Structures are given as C-alpha cells and as structure tokens.
Amino acid sequence: MASAAGLTRFLLGKNVINNGRAGAIKFYSTAPQYENIKIEVVGEKKNVGLIQLHRPKALNALCKPLFKELGEAVKDFDADNKIAAIIITGNEKAFAAGADIKEMQNNTYSSNTRDGFLKEWEDVSNCGKPVIAAVNGFALGGGCELAMLCDIIYAGENAKFGQPEINIGTIPGAGGTQRLPRYVGKSKAMEIVLTGNFFGAQEAEKMGLVSKVFPVDKLLEETIKLAERIGTHSPLIVKMAKQSVNQAYETTLKTGLQFEKSLFYGTFATGDRQEGMNAFIEKRTPAFKND
Numbered sequence: 001m002a003s004a005a006g007l008t009r010f011l012l013g014k015n016v017i018n019n020g021r022a023g024a025i026k027f028y029s030t031a032p033q034y035e036n037i038k039i040e041v042v043g044e045k046k047n048v049g050l051i052q053l054h055r056p057k058a059l060n061a062l063c064k065p066l067f068k069e070l071g072e073a074v075k076d077f078d079a080d081n082k083i084a085a086i087i088i089t090g091n092e093k094a095f096a097a098g099a100d101i102k103e104m105q106n107n108t109y110s111s112n113t114r115d116g117f118l119k120e121w122e123d124v125s126n127c128g129k130p131v132i133a134a135v136n137g138f139a140l141g142g143g144c145e146l147a148m149l150c151d152i153i154y155a156g157e158n159a160k161f162g163q164p165e166i167n168i169g170t171i172p173g174a175g176g177t178q179r180l181p182r183y184v185g186k187s188k189a190m191e192i193v194l195t196g197n198f199f200g201a202q203e204a205e206k207m208g209l210v211s212k213v214f215p216v217d218k219l220l221e222e223t224i225k226l227a228e229r230i231g232t233h234s235p236l237i238v239k240m241a242k243q244s245v246n247q248a249y250e251t252t253l254k255t256g257l258q259f260e261k262s263l264f265y266g267t268f269a270t271g272d273r274q275e276g277m278n279a280f281i282e283k284r285t286p287a288f289k290n291d
C-alpha cells in the first residue's frame with residue numbers, strides 16, 4: 001500500500017486532525033478511509049507527518065485495525081520525500097491503554113501464531129525516518145511499548161506509563177521485557193513488569209525513558225518543534241545517524257563502533273556531507289539535497 005502515490009494519499013476530511021482548517025493542508029481523493037487514526041502534515045514547512053491514535057472511547061486501546069492503519073500511515077510517511085520526521089500521539093487522556101483486551105480475550109496460542117498477532121509492529125520499527133512519541137495520559141502495556149518503539153519520547157506532565165500485563169495474567173509481548181531494561185536497567189524494569197504499577201512523567205524522565213516533559217497543552221507544539229529541528233538536516237544523514245544509534249542496541253561495543261565507523265566513512269561518499277562542511281566554512285546555511 002505504501003507507494004510513491006501512497007505518499008500523498010493523505011488527509012480525507014474525516015481522517016485529518018484539523019478538520020475545518022483545510023487551507024493548511026492538501027486533500028486527496030484517494031485518501032485512505034482511516035477509522036482509528038487521524039493523520040496530518042504539520043510544521044511551518046509542512047514536513048512533519050503527524051499520526052494521532054483515535055479510539056477515544058477505548059482510551060486508544062490498540063485493536064488490530066488501529067495497528068494496521070498505524071502501520072500503513074507510517075509506511076506512507078516514510079515513503080514521502082517531503083516528510084522529515086513522524087510524530088505518533090494520542091489525546092490528553094491516553095496515548096494508548098495497551099492492547100485491546102476485549103479484542104484479544106479469546107485469542108489462542110494457535111491464532112496468535114497462525115495470524116501473526118503482532119506482525120504490524122514491524123511496520124513501525126522498520127521506519128527509516130525518526131519517529132517521535134508525544135505521550136499525554138496513559139501509555140500502558142502495548143501503549144508503553146509503542147512509545148518505546150519510537151526513537152524519542154516526549155511526555156506531557158500527566159503521562160502515566162506502565163506494563164500492567166501481569167495484572168491480567170500475561171506478560172508484555174511487544175518489547176516491554178526487552179526494550180524497557182535497555183532504557184531503565186534491570187532492577188527498575190523488573191519492578192515495573194512484576195508489579196504492574198504505573199509511574200508518572202517525571203519519574204519516566206528521571207529513569208531515562210522519556211527525554212523531556214512539558215505541560216500537557218504544550219506537548220504537541222514542542223514535539224513538532226523537535227521534528228522540525230531534525231527536518232533542517234540532511235534526510236540521508238539523519239537516516240544514517242538513526243541506524244547507527246539503533247545499532248547500539250543490537251550488538252557489542254566493538255562491533256557497534258565498527259558499524260559506526262563504516263557509516264561515518266560512508267557519509268564522505270554523499271553530497272550532503274560535502275555541502276554541510278562547505279557551508280560551515282563559507283559561513284552559510286547548508287542546502288541539503290538528500291543525496
């Protein structure tokens with residue numbers, strides 16, 4: 001579904017976040033009929049893809065259709081050359097309260113395995129562009145895991161994180177037992193996973209899970225500013241930097257340093273590296289070409 005054409009399939013009236021402000025955005029007749037998310041292109045240069053999870057009655061519980069739509073939207077923004085970074089957000093009450101318990105209540109081991117219950121998660125984790133989570137309210141279970149799947153987490157002061165799967169007789173299944181210890185260390189991760197207790201934004205920042213905390217009503221604005229700042233750089237080099245940081249989670253220090261060095265050397269094969277250094281020396285703003 002993600003294709004060159006897909007890139008601009010955004011924004012049919014019912015799907016966009018800023019309904020009624022159509023002047024600021026493009027409408028396309030072939031836009032997908034999203035039911036569980038809203039998408040919009042934001043930022044002064046219209047280079048930030050914003051995805052809002054939108055199942056407010058269920059606190060944005062991650063039902064399968066929502067996750068499929070999220071995966072499609074991420075793939076489309078990733079394929080769109082005009083988009084520099086992607087933001088995933090929810091509403092003031094909930095980023096996402098986890099997997100949809102009502103939907104998965106009657107799943108079986110066989111159905112999970114046969115149908116690939118979690119297969120759409122890779123659509124988000126495979127994204128080459130930076131993906132930023134802007135978390136207000138509950139980010140629980142799969143919601144916390146979705147935030148951790150993103151590259152940077154910004155939170156509003158009312159954010160509540162947790163991995164409460166243990167309360168309903170299961171364990172985190174979309175990265176909670178693997179990514180959380182990498183963010184916060186073993187003791188904290190064990191405490192969070194084994195108790196199911198929630199923790200707030202300030203504590204999440206102190207633990208290193210969240211990089212910054214903002215007043216609730218400033219969160220999205222500040223997250224868009226972050227995405228726009230990233231958007232001033234070469235998209236090609238941003239992609240390489242993201243790959244290199246992610247490699248730190250996959251390998252030994254020695255292999256990681258080798259990987260980093262190869263990519264660093266590789267930047268010298270790009271026009272944007274040349275342009276960046278020329279611009280510095282000529283005391284001007286670089287004009288990156290994604291090349």
Ligand SMILES: CCCCCCC[C@H](O)CC(=O)SCCNC(=O)CCNC(=O)[C@H](O)C(C)(C)COP(=O)([O-])OP(=O)([O-])OC[C@H]1O[C@@H](n2cnc3c(N)ncnc32)[C@H](O)[C@@H]1OP(=O)([O-])[O-]
Nearest residue numbers: 058059061062067097098099100101102141142172173174
């Ligand atoms: C592909 C998908 C991704 C899969 C990921 C799998 C791996 C993952 O690790 C597993 C999980 O996340 S396991 C899950 C881990 N997460 C949890 O265990 C958190 C479960 N949720 C809670 O503990 C409470 O709702 C809160 C404390 C969040 C809010 O309490 P409050 O402020 O008193 O609000 P309230 O009155 O309670 O809720 C309002 C409405 O939302 C409804 N709804 C809410 N969450 C739902 C959910 N996950 N499901 C369904 N519905 C959910 C709730 O039923 C109610 O609707 P109703 O029609 O009126 O009945």
